[in-house]
Amino acid sequence: MFFTVALYTSLAIFSLGLIYKVSTWFRYSLGIEAKNISTPARLFAALRGIILTFFSPKLFTLLKVFVLDVLLQVKVLKQDFLKWAMHMCIYYGFLLLLLMHGLDKIVTSALFPEYYSTVNPFLFLRDFFGVLVLLGVGIAVYRRFILKVPRLRTSPMDLYAIIILAVIMLSGFLLEGTKITSYTKYQEMVEEYTVAADEEELRSLEAYWVAKFGVVSPEVKGPFDADTLAAGKEAHEMSCLQCHSRPQWGFTGYTVAKVTKPVAPLLDRAKASSILLYIHFLACFIGLAYLPFSKMFHIFTTPLSLLVNSVMEEGKSAPANIATIQMLELDACMHCGTCSVQCRVGVVFETLRNLNILPSEKIPSIKALVTGKKLSAEEIRNIQEGLHLCTNCHRCTVVCPAGINLQELWLSVRETLLERHQPEFFVLSPLSLYRGLMQDSLDPDKDHYPDPIELALKNIYPNGIPLHMLDSDTPLVPSDNGLSGKVYQSAQASTFSHCFRCVTCTNACPVVRNYAKPSEAVGLLPHQIMHAAGMGLWDIVFSSRMLWDCLGCYQCQEHCPQGVCVADIIYELKNIAVTRAKEKLTKQAKT
């Protein structure tokens, strides 16, 4: 009764969860364009897409991907054998265990009318599949906690998945072990299946089961003589053999039985096997009910993502479907960490310590964003920094075993985040090159294309206004702020005191030469920057657009007769300007 109620409750939660999760794919969206497409329109587009795909040659692509990437997981194999071995063990071990053992009444009994869990091959296979899963879990633990792969993060979700699987498997093994030794269980069986046997026969049967089947009896103990065993064997063959292979075949349970033999009567009296049965079942029910909300959801979503992405065509697929697929992709990530381990800027995490730099850690942040979770300005800025600190090299997308188009996700979210009006300073770097190349597709009307640059600059200029636009009576503070000492990150920078203001650097600068009236375009000119920095006029220095219009082409430095490392110093000034701007933002957040 209890089990039936629990089973149906967890099934109900599972189904509702599934419906809820799938509904989010159609209700939420990432990109700017997708905002205006209604849920029914997206449902309709998805249906249309599915039908059209099924009646097209793409069906063969789907089949191929299903075999290679879903069933054989070739993508994972190519990257890392150990990871592949781990996943195959868990995937096939669990799947077969579920079909043969978990759903035995529905599946196995239907296929094999003479099925009993206690006869071979089922007895052996159950243990074998269980051991496969446990082996996989073991490799997972080894990879995550002992190998210490750099930047492979383990989240509470990963831990949960490992623990729930381990609990289900281990409780199963222990249950099997305690049942083998249980005298109560033995008696129940004897009562049910021996046909009108006398005392003597029962004794020899018990002796036989104690000797060969690991039962621990309080009365009958070995060693037994050959006659008793022969008689026992006869009784066994008559009443029990048809349903019982030797328990050694269930090697894990048998091992447990052997190890716990000394305490077996104690366990039997404490009803250990029913307790273990509860644990085993409860773990399964919890796993089932929580599945749509946990990492284990990926057993559905990852294959879906692989299949869907294999038939998507760049530039051809309907925007409605792209929006839906991007939401599905967020759920398809199983947090395996491959992208973070392989990310070309991943190592930057070691110095900036912003988790959002790592692709795998961006996913939960993005989920929080799209589902409308309340996030502080600081959190938004961190997500934004992670999204922009990306060279757009596509490595994450290429290596993702779930086939998620991660690069597209980053691009879409970056643009939506602009609405939050939080400055991001990495846009003032060559990382913006890709955005520049993609501008026509990102923002065809160029409504907000320049916004991120302007917002970042506004936050860097001490008065929020560039020098060349400042009123002449705005007070400029000639304070040192202890900054002169900071401009020494590299040895080159200290050379700025050698400047004797000959203007050679400025004359060599291609940016300066581009303008008829350079001061009106860039604020301070290179030689003036050197000069002002020497005097500690930081507000003027940091109000100058020149810092951000510097190409880093080193003409100034090359031409300087005094060996001042002009370009290197400008680079360092940029760093300081950003640090100051960030400090100001944190201070603002606190007040």
Next chain:
Amino acid sequence: MKYTLLRCCTTPIVLQQYEWSTNAVLEKLGIGLVDVEEFGCCGYPLRNINFKAYVISSARNLALADRENLDLLTVCNCCYGTMRHIEQLLQDDESIRKEVNDTLEKEGLRYEGDIRPKHLLQVLYDDIGIDAIRKQIVHTFKDLNIATHYGCRILRPSKLIKFDKPHSPSKFDELVEVTGARSVNWLKKHECCGSPLWGVNEELSLDLTENKLKHARKSGADFLCVACSYCQIQYDHVQKILVSRRGPKHQLPSILYPQLLGLSLGIDSETLGLHMNQISINDIELYLLDKAASQD
């Protein structure tokens, strides 16, 4: 000769022909390349905002090449300038080296300083040599005028980058001329292509590029030739945008050096990815003579 190849992050998406043509040319010249899967961003784009991020990114690549015990080959000036900068910094500054190594140790890496970062042009000119390349030439170009664009970080700052004379370099020109093409002299030859500001201050970036194209065309060049991924993106992808916004007045197609050399070495245009350039360079094949023809 063998090198580890540090691909520039920009090449896999927008400049695959650079990878293909480099691979093909170096293979032809008997150079072995080792792909180190863990190689990452060189650090260049991070320098504006965070010096430490810049240093660690670059140092990690040096340490990886150290592990392979092979010199590191870059195909991008910015990667090259960065790797050289950090190499020098790590050699000069013990405290930074220690900090870097402490971080890298977590992934079992260490910067030892046993290997050198090298630019593609440096490998071609200094390690292989013009004469060895000349021996492999099967086709030469005739009446082809090329405006060689060195790019900034292969020349400057010359105290750090000692590839060529900063004010009157000639190595790249010689490499171009070995194919039979003529390397023309042009104003602004050694200036920046404008790429660092693309996406940041686009009008300025376009001004600088337009100016370069104008002078290159004035000198009678038929093509620009570059050996840097950022420069090529600027002269190809961005030039296309430039043309659409400001007209085709100064339009000048740009060819990657390994594409140019590859044609001379007899590698087919498909392998060199000629068709992948945004502004067509297919016409360059019209200037090709086969060896027999060029000898009479």
